[in-house]
Amino acid sequence: MSVADERSVSAEARVAGAEKLVLALPKGRVMAASMAALREAGLRLAPRADGRALRYDAGDAIVIEMRNADVPTYVELGVADAGIVGKDVLLEMGSRLAEPVDLGFAACRLSLIRPVGASGTIERVATKYPRLTASYLARRGSSAEVVKLNGNVELACLTGLADAVVDVVETGGTLRDNDLEEVDVIGHSSARLVVNRASLKLRGERLRPLIEGLRRLPGAF
Ligand code: PRP
Numbered sequence: 572m573s574v575a576d577e578r579s580v581s582a583e584a585r586v587a588g589a590e591k592l593v594l595a596l597p598k599g600r601v602m603a604a605s606m607a608a609l610r611e612a613g614l615r616l617a618p619r620a621d622g623r624a625l626r627y628d629a630g631d632a633i634v635i636e637m638r639n640a641d642v643p644t645y646v647e648l649g650v651a652d653a654g655i656v657g658k659d660v661l662l663e664m665g666s667r668l669a670e671p672v673d674l675g676f677a678a679c680r681l682s683l684i685r686p687v688g689a690s691g692t693i694e695r696v697a698t699k700y701p702r703l704t705a706s707y708l709a710r711r712g713s714s715a716e717v718v719k720l721n722g723n724v725e726l727a728c729l730t731g732l733a734d735a736v737v738d739v740v741e742t743g744g745t746l747r748d749n750d751l752e753e754v755d756v757i758g759h760s761s762a763r764l765v766v767n768r769a770s771l772k773l774r775g776e777r778l779r780p781l782i783e784g785l786r787r788l789p790g791a792f
Contacts, residue, residue: 592632592770592777595646595654597639601762604676605655608791612784643668643765652770652778659739659760663700669771671782672764675790679741683707683755686728689735697727698737707737707757725749 596605609632610616616629626635635651642656643666655674659681660666681700685693695716698704704717718733725745727733739760740746740753764785771778785791 591628592653592774592781593635593651594632595635595637595642595651595656597642597656598636599639601639601655601657601677602636605674605762608655608674608676608785608788609781611788612781614781614784640664646765646767649767649769651767652774653764653766653781655762655764657739657760658763659700659703659758661763661765662758662760663703665702666765668765669768670763670765672785673792674762674764674785674788675792677741677760677762679739679760680753680756681737681758681760682740682753683735683737683757684725684728684740684746684751685735685754687750687752691734693735695733696735696737697724697733699724700737703757704737725751 594609596602606616614631616631616634619627619629619634621627625637626633635645637645639656640660642651642654643661643664645651646654646668647666657677657679658673659679661668661670681703683696693713693715695718696704696708697718697720699720699722701717701719708715708717715735718727720727724736724738727736728751729749735754737757746752764782766778766782
């Protein structure tokens with residue numbers, strides 16, 4: 572069967588609701604916890620056989636792996652039926668996806684961070700969360716400039732690129748190791764199950780037991 576034929580059969584099977592669920596999962600430290608939670612909720616998911624495959628058949632579901640921030644897009648556009656992503660990402664995107672389960676893990680704070688003992692007016696804030704940061708600064712009446720970075724945001728404080736950063740604090744290890752401190756907590760985040768609304772209707776017989784199974788896990792609600 573050609574790849575085109577396979578795609579066509581696959582599309583028909585999806586319409587009929589007969590094909591496996593497609594799950595969008597974030598690479599990195601949340602991946603292992605996500606796979607564990609999905610297994611505990613009743614899915615039989617095999618470990619990936621090919622260490623570099625970005626899309627693989629794990630048994631009860633097809634897993635597609637991507638950066639955290641891309642999970643909502645894959646679910647919103649229906650390429651994935653469901654996904655697991657941090658609330659921080661959903662808030663930053665202004666996501667309107669259905670979030671039926673707070674999974675409880677990957678719990679962290681979104682905080683304003685400065686070098687230990689820093690004082691004085693904040694002129695520039697670096698962050699991966701420009702929308703949340705701008706709205707936080709506006710609420711505080713600050714006119715500080717917001718600079719978007721893509722990773723290792725705390726480096727901005729260490730190098731003088733910015734006099735504060737807004738970033739995620741999970742264990743606090745990054746702050747301790749870099750002489751930084753939380754000045755204010757802006758919000759809280761944890762991993763959420765997000766689902767595509769059409770999938771919920773068309774493939775509810777597969778998605779609903781998964782949602783119920785995840786809700787029953789310790790720490791989830
Ligand atoms: C996140 C975040 C902090 C760190 C906080 O970075 O941006 O740097 O984790 O965690 P901690 O409080 O446990 O030290 P991540 O490792 O996801 O990498 P990134 O900054 O490149 O996105």
